[in-house]
Amino acid sequence: MRTVGDLRALRACVRAWKQEGRRVGFVPTMGNLHAGHFSLIELARRQADRVVASVFVNPTQFGPGEDFERYPRTLAEDSVGLVEHNCDLLFAPAVETMYPFGSGHALRIHVPDVGDALEGEHRAGHFDGVATVVAKLFAMVEPDVAVFGQKDWQQLLVVRRLVRELALPLEIIAGPIVREADGLAMSSRNRYLDAQQRAHAPALHAALEWMRESFVEGHALGAIEGAAKRRLERAGFVPDYAVVRRAEDLAVPDEGERSGLMALVAARLGGTRLIDNLFFDLP
Ligand code: PAF
Numbered sequence: 001m002r003t004v005g006d007l008r009a010l011r012a013c014v015r016a017w018k019q020e021g022r023r024v025g026f027v028p029t030m031g032n033l034h035a036g037h038f039s040l041i042e043l044a045r046r047q048a049d050r051v052v053a054s055v056f057v058n059p060t061q062f063g064p065g066e067d068f069e070r071y072p073r074t075l076a077e078d079s080v081g082l083v084e085h086n087c088d089l090l091f092a093p094a095v096e097t098m099y100p101f102g103s104g105h106a107l108r109i110h111v112p113d114v115g116d117a118l119e120g121e122h123r124a125g126h127f128d129g130v131a132t133v134v135a136k137l138f139a140m141v142e143p144d145v146a147v148f149g150q151k152d153w154q155q156l157l158v159v160r161r162l163v164r165e166l167a168l169p170l171e172i173i174a175g176p177i178v179r180e181a182d183g184l185a186m187s188s189r190n191r192y193l194d195a196q197q198r199a200h201a202p203a204l205h206a207a208l209e210w211m212r213e214s215f216v217e218g219h220a221l222g223a224i225e226g227a228a229k230r231r232l233e234r235a236g237f238v239p240d241y242a243v244v245r246r247a248e249d250l251a252v253p254d255e256g257e258r259s260g261l262m263a264l265v266a267a268r269l270g271g272t273r274l275i276d277n278l279f280f281d282l283p
Pocket of ligand 1: 028029030056058061130133134152155
């Protein structure tokens, strides 16, 4: 695996592959890679002849007081993991490469509607930062296909909308959530949890399962959402939201609507904010 930080080297490598007729897959990450990321690399490998991963902790998607400074930066370990998972090229740019005018003066892309709800409400500006960096990464890497994890479902919708509106010539593929044995969705932020918090953390996934069961039993959505928040509070979380939405656009479902739904939760455990979601594959 080659590692490059420089745009010219990245382009030379990817363009040479394309001239050979190779299909290029891309997995953008912020590093601190775990089994969830590696499953996306494997998925990209099945979709493409060459796989590029990026590691860049993007300052513009963190709000004031969020964890940008303490976000785990583990490039050496990430690099070993990527080699083990057959990645061909690691792009690890400096901030100046991504933001030549400084991250505080960067152009910003706002994705309305699907970017404004849920995370958009609780993390103002977050998706502007995500959409901006993802658009830049796509322009730099020029992939044929890019893979995003479903744990960040709303991010996936934001990226799909970005690609459609800018008519970008690439395909977006979603990789399933990878969970720990006790149900906790894998996340780089899990490493912030102390032992006691880690023991409580699976309650987030349990709340999603409970929401699905309650929905199947026919309970009203408002009641399910309220009760899910209370369950999370009893488990030691401070919830931002616990909702049932249409998966395709995060709209509030009509009464009686039963297909294409999912539950989404975001909650803090101590200083750590976790998100998760679950499709309602209803009988
Ligand atoms: O999901 C992430 O890790 C980040 O939001 C992404 C897509 C790499 C953009 O910085």
